[in-house]
Amino acid sequence: MVIVMQDHARDAQIDETVRRIRAMGYGVNVSRGDERTVIGVLGDERPIDWEHLELLPGVERVVRILKPYKLASREARPENTIVRVGEVAFGGEAVVLIAGPCAVESREQIVETARLVKQAGAHMLRGGAYKPRSSPYAFQGMAEEGLKLLAEARDATGLPVVTEVMAPEQLETVLHYADMVQVGARNMQNFPLLQAVGKSGHPVLLKRGISATIEEWLMAAEYLLSNGNTRVVLCERGIRTFETATRNTTDINAIPVIKRLSHLPVIVDPSHSTGRGEYIEAVSRAAIAAGADGLIIEVHPHPDEALSDGAQSLRPEVFTEVVGQVRRIAQAVGRK
Secondary structure: OEEEEOOOOOHHHHHHHHHHHHHOOOEEEEEEOOOOEEEEEEOOOOOOOHHHHHOOOOEEEEEOOOOOOOOOEOOOOOOOOOEEEOOEEEOOOOOEEEEEOOEOOOHHHHHHHHHHHHHHOOOEEEOEOOOOOOOOOOOOOOHHHHHHHHHHHHHHHOOOEEEEOOOHHHHHHHHHHOOEEEEOHHHOOOHHHHHHHHHHOOOEEEEOOOOOOHHHHHHHHHHHHHOOOOOEEEEEOOEOOOOOOOOOEOOOOHHHHHHHHEOOOEEEOHHHHHOOHHHHHHHHHHHHHOOOOEEEEEEOOOHHHOOOOHHHOEOHHHHHHHHHHHHHHHHHOOOO
């Protein structure tokens, strides 16, 4: 269940409510909004004297949540969550654009790409330093050296960096360099990793697993939230279906479904969901029209020379055209 505090409840009242819950043997997750605070009660199936909790000073109401994803649900938090990464805000009026190469390959490549995507209108830089690849013989990334180059690109452009972490033992190193960490599709149900990222409190981009249902995806987010991390952004990156014309199938349905079920921001990755550069513009337009809070798009100055996913990477000049199209769609649906 969640306890909704009254508008502008005093800190002393919130602290006393938290103390009472912990004294009952339950865990607590406190989410502070601009006007009110919501306290999540975490524990087992033992019955709780919720009527007693409603009588505590400062408590407005107690809500019993039926969804298995308690903290990620709209029942827990009716208003949208805004996740901030520096000056970038996911879930607000503005559509966030993240762009960059699939993998960091060299200083020249990542710095050049960062400058070009910023010029085109990107708000954040993506790039993989650790690469989960289906083949053990494929390029696996530059590891910490790649993280250092991403930090150089951030220093040169001011763009915050998002990059993938694949294992709990990598997390400390990645957090040293990244403004936002990405949990990729292959690791959506890597529960030790989710717990570690949750405890870090660092902004996280959680990609949907290749065969995951929406409920399974939200349950993965619940691992992050239940470990104390409220700075979670969901990313629809396509699911595996019987269709072979594209790499995956973009689940546009997932955007309004997530918006109804959860308060978390959701963005779309049209690069991985299609696997083909020529389809990215159309899918990007559809995603924003459906209500997505942003896009993450692969951009490479020379896709034909890319060490990873060149076929789904846009040239910078094409990305500029996509940004123009997205801007018009955003304006049409009342977004920035």
